[in-house]
Amino acid sequence: MTHWIVAPIVLPAMLAAILVLVARFHISLQRILSVAGTVVLFAIAAGLFWQASDGTISVYQLGHWQAPFGVVLVADRLSTLMVLVTATLAPLVLLYAIGSGWDTRGQHFHPLYQFQLMGIMGAFLTGDAFNLFVFFEVLLIASYGLMIHAGGAARLRAGTQYVLYNLLGSTLFLFALGTIYAQTGTLNMADLAVRVAELDPANSAGIRVAAVLLLLVFAVKAAILPLHFWLPSSYAEAPAPVAALFAIMTKVGAYGIIRTYTLIFPPDLEITQGLFDTWLMPAALLTLALGMIGVLGARRIDRQVAFAVIGSMGMLLSAVAVFTPAGITAALYYAIHSTFATAALFLLVDVLRDRRNAVGVWLNDAVPVTGGPLVAGMFFVAAIAMTGLPPLSGFVGKLLIMDAARESNLVWWVWGTVLVGSLIAVVGFSRAGSQIFWRAHQVASAQEADPESEANEVNTKDNSAPEPALPMVAIGTLLALLVALTVFAGPMTRNLSATAAQLFNTDPYIAAVLSKPGKTIKDDHADEAAHDATYTDTEEGH
Amino acid sequence: MELLVASAIGVLTAAGIYMVLRLRTFPVIIGTSLLSYAVNVFLFASGRLAMNAPPVLRDGVDVYTDPLPQALVLTAIVISFGMTAVVVIMAVGSYLSAGEDLVDVPKEDVDIPQAPHSLRGEPVE
Numbered sequence: 001m002t003h004w005i006v007a008p009i010v011l012p013a014m015l016a017a018i019l020v021l022v023a024r025f026h027i028s029l030q031r032i033l034s035v036a037g038t039v040v041l042f043a044i045a046a047g048l049f050w051q052a053s054d055g056t057i058s059v060y061q062l063g064h065w066q067a068p069f070g071v072v073l074v075a076d077r078l079s080t081l082m083v084l085v086t087a088t089l090a091p092l093v094l095l096y097a098i099g100s101g102w103d104t105r106g107q108h109f110h111p112l113y114q115f116q117l118m119g120i121m122g123a124f125l126t127g128d129a130f131n132l133f134v135f136f137e138v139l140l141i142a143s144y145g146l147m148i149h150a151g152g153a154a155r156l157r158a159g160t161q162y163v164l165y166n167l168l169g170s171t172l173f174l175f176a177l178g179t180i181y182a183q184t185g186t187l188n189m190a191d192l193a194v195r196v197a198e199l200d201p202a203n204s205a206g207i208r209v210a211a212v213l214l215l216l217v218f219a220v221k222a223a224i225l226p227l228h229f230w231l232p233s234s235y236a237e238a239p240a241p242v243a244a245l246f247a248i249m250t251k252v253g254a255y256g257i258i259r260t261y262t263l264i265f266p267p268d269l270e271i272t273q274g275l276f277d278t279w280l281m282p283a284a285l286l287t288l289a290l291g292m293i294g295v296l297g298a299r300r301i302d303r304q305v306a307f308a309v310i311g312s313m314g315m316l317l318s319a320v321a322v323f324t325p326a327g328i329t330a331a332l333y334y335a336i337h338s339t340f341a342t343a344a345l346f347l348l349v350d351v352l353r354d355r356r357n358a359v360g361v362w363l364n365d366a367v368p369v370t371g372g373p374l375v376a377g378m379f380f381v382a383a384i385a386m387t388g389l390p391p392l393s394g395f396v397g398k399l400l401i402m403d404a405a406r407e408s409n410l411v412w413w414v415w416g417t418v419l420v421g422s423l424i425a426v427v428g429f430s431r432a433g434s435q436i437f438w439r440a441h442q443v444a445s446a447q448e449a450d451p452e453s454e455a456n457e458v459n460t461k462d463n464s465a466p467e468p469a470l471p472m473v474a475i476g477t478l479l480a481l482l483v484a485l486t487v488f489a490g491p492m493t494r495n496l497s498a499t500a501a502q503l504f505n506t507d508p509y510i511a512a513v514l515s516k517p518g519k520t521i522k523d524d525h526a527d528e529a530a531h532d533a534t535y536t537d538t539e540e541g542h
Numbered sequence: 543m544e545l546l547v548a549s550a551i552g553v554l555t556a557a558g559i560y561m562v563l564r565l566r567t568f569p570v571i572i573g574t575s576l577l578s579y580a581v582n583v584f585l586f587a588s589g590r591l592a593m594n595a596p597p598v599l600r601d602g603v604d605v606y607t608d609p610l611p612q613a614l615v616l617t618a619i620v621i622s623f624g625m626t627a628v629v630v631i632m633a634v635g636s637y638l639s640a641g642e643d644l645v646d647v648p649k650e651d652v653d654i655p656q657a658p659h660s661l662r663g664e665p666v667e
Contacts, residue, residue, distance in 0.1 A: 130614060137621045144628055148635070156636035160567060163629045167574045168562065170625070174581040174618055181611065182588040 004051075005060040005075045007044045008083055008121040011037060016114035031098050034110040038091040041117065045080070045087035052080040053495070055502060057512040059127070066518035067127075068191040074127035074513060077499040078332075082124040082255055085336055086248050088481065089343055090117055092474045096347050097241035099470025100354070105150035105239070112149070115142035116245065123252050127513055129180065129187045132256070133173050136221075140166050143249065146242040147234060158237035165230035169220040176213035183207045190513035192264045193506055196271075204271040211265050211272045215280070218260070221253025222313050224280075225287040232294070235306040236361075240350030243302075244343035250313050251335050257320060258328060262503040267323045281321035281410055285417045288314025292421035295428035300361045301352060304432055305345045308386050311425060312338040315418065319401040322408045328500035330400035333493060337393040337485055341385040344478040348379050351471060352436060363435050376437040378475055383429040385482045388422050393485040398422065400493065547587050554580035567633040567643045571626065578622035585615045 015037040023029040051058065052075050060073040075083075094113065096102075103109035119139025126132050144166075148159040181187055183206040184195040199207055216227070223231040231250075235243050257280075265272040291311025298304035316338065319331035352375065353360050381392070388394035398418060405414035485492065502508075554576050561573025589608030597609035637643040 130617075134617060134621070137625070141625065141628065144632070148632060151635075151639070153636070153639040156632060156639055160629065160632045160636045163625070163632055164562075164567075164570055164574065167622075167625055167629060168577070170621070171574070171577045171581050174578075174585060177614070178581065178585040178588040178611075181585075181614070182590075187610075 002058055002060055004044060004048060005058055005073050005125065006062070008041060008048070008087070009073075009118055009125065011041055011044065012114040012118040012121065016111040016118065019111040019114065020108065027104055030110045031103070034113065035091060035094055035098070037114060038087070038094050038117070041121075042084075042087040042091060045084045048075050049080040049084040051075070052077050055498070057502075057509055059512050059516045061516065061518045064518050066520040067513045067516060068186055068188045069520060070518065071131045072127040072188065072190075072513055072516075073125045074189075074509070075125060076509060077495075077502050078255070078259065079124045081332065081336075081496075081499060082251070083121055085251075085339055086117065086120050086124070089245065089248055089339060092477050093241050093244045093343060093347075096244070096350075096471050096474035097239075099468050099474065100240070100350065102150070102239050102241050102350075108145065109149055112142050112145040113245070116146060118142075120248060120252060124255060127189050129189055129192065130177055133170070133177060136173065136252070137170060139249065139252070140170070143242075143246065146245070147238050149239050149242060155237045155239075158233040162230050162234035165220070169217055172213060172220070173217040176210050176217055179206055179210035179213060183210060188513070189259070189263055190510040193266075193510055194514070196264055197269065199271065201270045208271055211275065212279075214260055215257065215275065218253045218256035219283070221256065222250050222317060223253070223287070223310050224313065224317060225283045225290060228287065228290070228310050228313075231310055232303055232306040235309060235346075236300065236302040240346050240353075243306075243346040247309070247339045247342040247346070250309060251316075251339055254313070254316055254320065254331070254335060257317070258331070258503065261323070262328070263506050263509065266504075266506060276321045276323050277409070281318060281408065281414075284314050284317035284321050285410075285413055286314070287311070288318060288417050288421050290314070292424040292428070295425045296431075298428070299363055301349045301363060301432055301436070302346075302361045304363075304428060305342065305349055305386075308345065308425065308429075309338075309342050311421060312342065312386070315398070315401060315421075318414055318418070319404055322404050322414075324404060324407050325497060325500040325504055326404040326407065327401075328503060329493060329497045330397065330404040332496045332499060333393075333400055333485075333489075334397035336492075337385070337397045337482065340478050340481050340485070341382060341394060344378070344382045344475050344482070345386055347471065347475045347478070348375065348382055351375055351475070352379075356436070363432055372437065374472065376433070378472075378479060379433055379437070381479050381482075382475075383433060385479075387425040387429055389426065391486065393482050393489065396486060396489045543591055543593070547583065547591060551580050551584050551587070554583070565644055567637070571629055571633060574629070575622075575626055578618070578626070582615050582618055582622070585611050585618055587611075 015033060019030055019033060023033060055077070058075045059067070060075070061067070062071045062073065064070070090113075097109065097113075116139055119135050119137075119142055122135030123132055123139060126135055144159065144163050147162055148155055177187065180192065183199070184192055186192055186195055196207060220227045220230075235246060238246060261267070261272075261276070265275075267276070288311055291307050291309070291314055294307025295304050295311060298307055312334070316331050316334050319327045319334060321327070349361060355375070385392040385394045388398040402415055402418060405411050405418075408414060558573045558576035558580055561569045561576060564570055564573070589611035592605065592607040595605045595607040596603055597607050597612055599606070633643065
């Protein structure tokens with residue numbers, strides 16, 4: 001049964017290989033396999049989530065080596081929750097990609113998509129810091145391919161910036177890991193937790209540097225203020241389904257922060273005191289402010305949504321920075337909400353881009369969008385969720401965050417920034433919505449007065465073309481998930497506060513990882529022959 | 543030995559950061575390569591510097607060098623090599639399609655394109 005833990009990583013990896021090698025020239029076969037794969041992935045993720053929902057921490061030893069020596073995968077509440085969120089998002093975004101034909105606009109969309117899923121799943125499940133780096137690279141290299149899917153000058157340019165920025169982030173990650181290894185002699189997260197706690201606070205310069213470097217690395221991924229520059233243009237230029245899948249990628253950074261700073265550098269650890277109060281909280285609030293101002297200032301809808309992502313990451317991390325179980329609960333709720341909300345918005349932006357032929361994503365006057373009421377309604381719902389107006393889950397998430405922030409000594413700053421920021425975002429999205437859907441009608445009625453206008457023909461032609469239903473189903477399901485998240489907010493927060501409680505009680509995690517028996521290198525001289533045999537066997541096995 | 547390794551890491555990092563801050567993609571890529579060399583040497587040193595010591599357990603040997611950083615460095619080298627190849631290809635593609643290799647915000651992002659006049663319409667009074 002424990003082999004299920006590795007399934008979310010192995011399944012997409014094998015499937016991607018099959019898609020490249022066998023189904024390379026058969027797009028319909030690729031589509032069927034890819035959708036089937038993500039559906040199975042969802043079932044596995046749901047199973048793992050259910051398995052961990054009673055508080056069990058399952059450990060999977062790769063190659064059956066005992067924990068500090070071998071790499072382990074750990075399925076606790078937090079990692080299975082994130083795996084489940086990813087596996088819920090994946091089939092929906094894939095349906096959109098198929099329905100809108102994005103997967104045929106370039107080569108190898110489906111294999112790259114599966115590799116991307118493999119990297120994300122691995123990053124959530126691994127219990128080893130260096131393995132986390134490796135899975136970051138897997139998800140990044142797949143994202144580079146997806147980012148420039150379908151090509152184009154603007155996309156390639158944004159893609160190059162994105163890759164360069166992430167290369168620097170990876171280098172920083174390696175520096176952080178090297179420092180950690182030099183200070184503690186281990187990279188297993190549970191083992192690190194034990195050894196960091198034993199370090200002498202008077203002689204801890206190295207590990208403090210490592211803690212800050214790690215925070216910077218995850219801040220790059222989560223797009224926190226001084227390190228957010230890669231996000232707006234890459235998310236805006238990426239193909240819509242890819243941008244929607246990227247909605248989970250910023251959460252990988254947030255996950256890294258939550259995991260590392262609850263397990264390895266817990267809040268009561270003396271050597272990292274003040275890191276969150278002094279640095280993360282102000283940075284998160286500035287990120288929130290910048291994102292919301294960007295929402296108001298953007299002149300293209302795709303950039304507007306990209307800035308909304310930055311704002312939501314600021315919101316999420318201001319809850320993380322409180323660093324109490326209540327704060328983590330709020331942050332997790334908001335993370336789930338903002339993943340689905342941003343994914344829905346990116347997909348809607350793509351629908352608008354296709355249907356507003358000439359002006360595309362620019363917030364200019366244009367003829368009405370075809371299928372107006374449905375698209376407009378969906379945009380309205382998604383924007384309400386994103387900006388955190390009642391009655392949708394964004395509002396619940398924001399309430400939870402503000403409630404959790406009462407324990408912070410920066411409480412008034414948090415409340416002020418969250419409330420003013422939301423107001424600015426509401427204004428920004430209202431402006432975009434009224435420009436696209438309402439001013440469009442004014443333009444249209446002006447054109448009806450002038451029947452000779454060439455635009456009328458374009459307009460009628462577009463209205464008669466049937467619109468594929470699959471993209472709308474995908475977006476509708478994402479919005480339905482937001483509604484469900486609101487309706488089941490009670491059970492959901494109960495589950496999440498259990499998750500947060502498990503995170504703050506690190507002893508069971510450490511015990512589960514380190515006490516699980518497995519192959520080990522024996523120090524005993526009497527066993528040397530046996531040990532040598534084991535060692536050689538494994539070497540040959542590799 | 544310590545001085546040599548430390549200064550090598552320092553010089554590589556400094557040169558890499560200088561190159562990364564350039565405005566064109568080619569020097570930036572050279573910069574990321576230099577940084578990845580720096581981090582590889584750094585990782586190598588993170589298991590302490592031991593001269594002429596074997597990394598695998600053998601009979602009659604008491605002093606070992608830490609084998610783990612060597613495995614980490616191998617992984618890091620492979621990954622950074624692959625990433626550099628990807629970014630070179632993307633930079634070349636970007637250069638060929640855009641006709642320039644500057645890494646800053648393109649001009650098209652600064653100006654709003656206007657729709658054809660017939661589609662734009664004028665606001666109704």
